[in-house]
Structures are given as C-alpha cells and as structure tokens.
Amino acid sequence: MATVAGNAGRDPDRRRALLDAADRVIRREGPQASMVSIAAEAGITKPILYRHFGDKSGLYQALADRHIRRLIKQLRPEFAKSRSDLRSRAEATIGTYLEMISANLNLYRFLFHRAGAEDSRTHSHMAAIVRSLGEELGAVIAMDGTVGDPVRAQILGHAFVGMVQTTGDWWLEHHEVDRRQVVEGLADVIVAAMAGTSAARRG
The missing domain is CATH 1.10.357.10 (Tetracycline Repressor, domain 2)
Known part of the structure; x- marks a missing residue:
C-alpha cells in the first residue's frame, strides 16, 4: 500500500491525536463534518491540519486506512x-x-x-x-x-x-x-x- 502523502517526518503520536480528533468530530457531526471543525477539535488551524497529512486527500486516506x-x-x-x-x-x-x-x-x-x-x-x-x-x-x-x-x-x-x-x-x-x-x-x-x-x- 502506498504511503499517504505527507507522512514523512511527522510525529506519529501527533498524527494519531489528529486522527482521534477527526474521529470524534465525524462521530458527533456525521458525514458533513467540516475540516474547520476537525482542526478546531485538535486545537489547530485547517492549514496546519493539512500540513500533517499533505492535503485534505491525505487526511481522508489516513482515516480510510x-x-x-x-x-x-x-x-x-x-x-x-x-x-x-x-x-x-x-x-x-x-x-x-x-x-x-x-x-x-x-x-x-x-x-x-x-x-x-x-x-x-x-x-x-x-x-x-x-x-x-x-x-x-x-x-x-x-x-x-x-x-x-x-x-x-x-x-x-x-x-x-x-x-x-x-x-x-x-x-x-x-x-x-x-x-x-x-x-x-x-x-x-x-x-x-x-x-x-x-x-x-x-x-
């Protein structure tokens, strides 16, 4: 399986915490959960959220994995x-x-x-x-x-x-x-x- 873009050099614990935040928001708000809400749940801005995964697609793929x-x-x-x-x-x-x-x-x-x-x-x-x-x-x-x-x-x-x-x-x-x-x-x-x-x- 190809590595999701943006993984290299990222702190795995921080990455896991961001995915946990995304999980909480999606479970709470459903499939229309916004990237802004996920970033806010993690205590960061949306650009910083994307930076950890390369882009929005990288975040989606990380959640899918x-x-x-x-x-x-x-x-x-x-x-x-x-x-x-x-x-x-x-x-x-x-x-x-x-x-x-x-x-x-x-x-x-x-x-x-x-x-x-x-x-x-x-x-x-x-x-x-x-x-x-x-x-x-x-x-x-x-x-x-x-x-x-x-x-x-x-x-x-x-x-x-x-x-x-x-x-x-x-x-x-x-x-x-x-x-x-x-x-x-x-x-x-x-x-x-x-x-x-x-x-x-x-x-």
Missing part, C-alpha cells in the same frame, strides 16, 4: 476459520461486518459516501483496500478445496465482498429489516454459489 484496516482485521479471522462449516463462516463474517458498520455509522458514511465521492484519490485508495480483501477471500476459497480453479475462486471472492458491501449499504437505509434476515439471505447466496461450483466440478 485506520478504519477499513480495522474492519478487515475483525473480518479476517471469521472467514479464515477452516474448521467451521461454510455457512457458519459466512454468517459470522457477514454479521461482524454489519455490526461494525452500523455501530460506526457516521464514520462509514463519511468514508464511503462523502470522502469517496468528493476525492478521486481517496476513492481509488479505498477501492484498492476493498479489492485486496476480495483477493484475500479468493485465496481462502481456493485453499478451501471446493473451487479448483484459482481464477474462479478470485471471481467468487470479489463477488462476495461486493455483494456484502452493497447490501450492507442498503441495509443501513432500511433498519426496519432485521439484521439476522440480511445475514441469512447473503449466506444463502454464498452457500448456493459454492455448492454450485462443487457440483460443477463433480460433473
């Missing part, structure tokens, strides 16, 4: 549990994802809706992180033995990640839908896709 990587760290153990059956792994992974994005709703919307739409560099950066998760899941599927073709495993890995992310985005706007129903519906699709692949191999 912090939170998307934290999300992936939570998801990785769930879909990598080789001793669990496929459905249990799928449900645990999807459930963890939905729980985390709903518990951090303002941060999620800031990163995926505002920052990603507002800044093309941030959008590309976040897309690369999500794509790496698809690649990792594809590798897990290939190692599982159900899918013999590594290309097909990658296709399924990216398809599952995209499906869960898009459905999760929809669910955040429809909280009248029980989370368990969403988890089970998505798991149904994953299990069916994997079962179809297994049947095709036997045929």
Whole structure:
C-alpha cells in the first residue's frame, strides 16, 4: 500500500491525536463534518491540519486506512476459520461486518459516501483496500478445496465482498429489516454459489 502523502517526518503520536480528533468530530457531526471543525477539535488551524497529512486527500486516506484496516482485521479471522462449516463462516463474517458498520455509522458514511465521492484519490485508495480483501477471500476459497480453479475462486471472492458491501449499504437505509434476515439471505447466496461450483466440478 502506498504511503499517504505527507507522512514523512511527522510525529506519529501527533498524527494519531489528529486522527482521534477527526474521529470524534465525524462521530458527533456525521458525514458533513467540516475540516474547520476537525482542526478546531485538535486545537489547530485547517492549514496546519493539512500540513500533517499533505492535503485534505491525505487526511481522508489516513482515516480510510485506520478504519477499513480495522474492519478487515475483525473480518479476517471469521472467514479464515477452516474448521467451521461454510455457512457458519459466512454468517459470522457477514454479521461482524454489519455490526461494525452500523455501530460506526457516521464514520462509514463519511468514508464511503462523502470522502469517496468528493476525492478521486481517496476513492481509488479505498477501492484498492476493498479489492485486496476480495483477493484475500479468493485465496481462502481456493485453499478451501471446493473451487479448483484459482481464477474462479478470485471471481467468487470479489463477488462476495461486493455483494456484502452493497447490501450492507442498503441495509443501513432500511433498519426496519432485521439484521439476522440480511445475514441469512447473503449466506444463502454464498452457500448456493459454492455448492454450485462443487457440483460443477463433480460433473
């Protein structure tokens, strides 16, 4: 992963404190949180805030790294549990994802809706992180033995990640839908896709 512009020579503790300030403002004010508010929360001016990250895009990317990587760290153990059956792994992974994005709703919307739409560099950066998760899941599927073709495993890995992310985005706007129903519906699709692949191999 490329280093975010402006990192070189910066005090990591100060940088962490600035990101903490940004987190507090975004959680409090939502996706429309302003850079002026974030700077004020940190006790500095907006130009000084940008200076620590290179520019606004650098700040966005630093926040994306912090939170998307934290999300992936939570998801990785769930879909990598080789001793669990496929459905249990799928449900645990999807459930963890939905729980985390709903518990951090303002941060999620800031990163995926505002920052990603507002800044093309941030959008590309976040897309690369999500794509790496698809690649990792594809590798897990290939190692599982159900899918013999590594290309097909990658296709399924990216398809599952995209499906869960898009459905999760929809669910955040429809909280009248029980989370368990969403988890089970998505798991149904994953299990069916994997079962179809297994049947095709036997045929």
